[in-house]
Each structure stands twice: as C-alpha cells, then as structure tokens.
Amino acid sequence: xxxxxxxxxxxxxxxxxxxxxxxxxxxxxxxxxxxxxxxxxxxxxxxxxxxxxxxxxxxxxxxxxxxxxxxxxxxxxxxxxxxxxxxxxxxxxxxxxxxxxxxxxxxxxxxxxxxxxxxxxxxxxxxxxxxxxxxxxxxxx
Numbered sequence: 001x002x003x004x005x006x007x008x009x010x011x012x013x014x015x016x017x018x019x020x021x022x023x024x025x026x027x028x029x030x031x032x033x034x035x036x037x038x039x040x041x042x043x044x045x046x047x048x049x050x051x052x053x054x055x056x057x058x059x060x061x062x063x064x065x066x067x068x069x070x071x072x073x074x075x076x077x078x079x080x081x082x083x084x085x086x087x088x089x090x091x092x093x094x095x096x097x098x099x100x101x102x103x104x105x106x107x108x109x110x111x112x113x114x115x116x117x118x119x120x121x122x123x124x125x126x127x128x129x130x131x132x133x134x135x136x137x138x139x140x141x
Contacts, residue, residue, distance in 0.1 A: 031046070044067075044096060046115070047114060048067075049114035050071055063101055066093065066095040100122050101123040102122060103121045107119065107120035
C-alpha cells in the first residue's frame with residue numbers, strides 16, 4: 001500500500017491560476033513582471049505600452065507590490081470597418097509578492113518607453129540565509 005499526499009486546495013489554486021492566465025491571454029494583456037535583485041535593491045519591471053503615466057498606480061502592502069493602470073479607449077468615433085481589432089483597452093492590475101522585505105518608503109518608480117521599473121532597497125537583515133536541516137532516521141529517534 002502506498003501513501004498519497006493529500007493537498008485539498010492544490011486543484012483549487014491551480015483552477016484560479018490557469019483561469020486568470022487564460023482570461024488575460026484571451027484579452028492580449030501581457031501582465032508579466034520580472035523581479036530581480038540588483039545593487040541591494042529588489043527591482044520589478046513590467047511592460048505597459050500606450051499607458052499614460054497618470055493612469056498608473058504603484059503600491060506596496062505587506063511586501064506585495066501592486067501595479068494598477070488603464071489604457072484609455074480612443075474617444076473619437078470613426079466609421080472604420082475593422083477586419084481585426086486585437087488591441088485591448090481598459091483596466092489592468094497585477095500583484096507580486098516580493099522575495100525579500102523592502103523599504104517601500106524609499107522605493108522609486110520610473111516609466112520610460114513603455115516599461116515601468118520599480119526599485120526598492122532590501123531591508124537590512126533579510127539577506128539570503130541558507131539553513132541546512134539534518135534529516136534523522138526514524139530508527140534513531
């Protein structure tokens with residue numbers, strides 16, 4: 001008889017992850033965020049083309065970075081006969097849990113050429129710490 005690890009919410013989480021990705025894929029939203037460490041800062045980059053800087057909001061809440069914005073629809077009404085209309089407009093939001101604690105009060109956000117870069121200093125004392133745990137044989141206990 002083999003034991004099976006029961007994870008009751010594993011499928012539940014995967015359902016929402018897969019569903020949200022497929023919804024954003026169908027809408028052609030690219031909400032990918034690159035997160036990396038550089039010069040003592042955690043940096044997050046997101047491509048947000050055709051978005052006015054006044055329509056982007058960046059917040060930190062308990063080490064979660066949230067980027068909210070919107071692409072405005074053109075207000076002029078044209079009698080165009082579209083064969084294809086794939087450019088999406090409207091609101092978007094993306095939250096990312098940061099791998100380390102950051103000093104949000106000293107964070108900086110820069111928007112240039114359609115790329116939003118958010119940089120925040122890592123809080124001292126949250127550096128990578130590797131702890132090796134000794135595995136004991138059940139017979140030794």
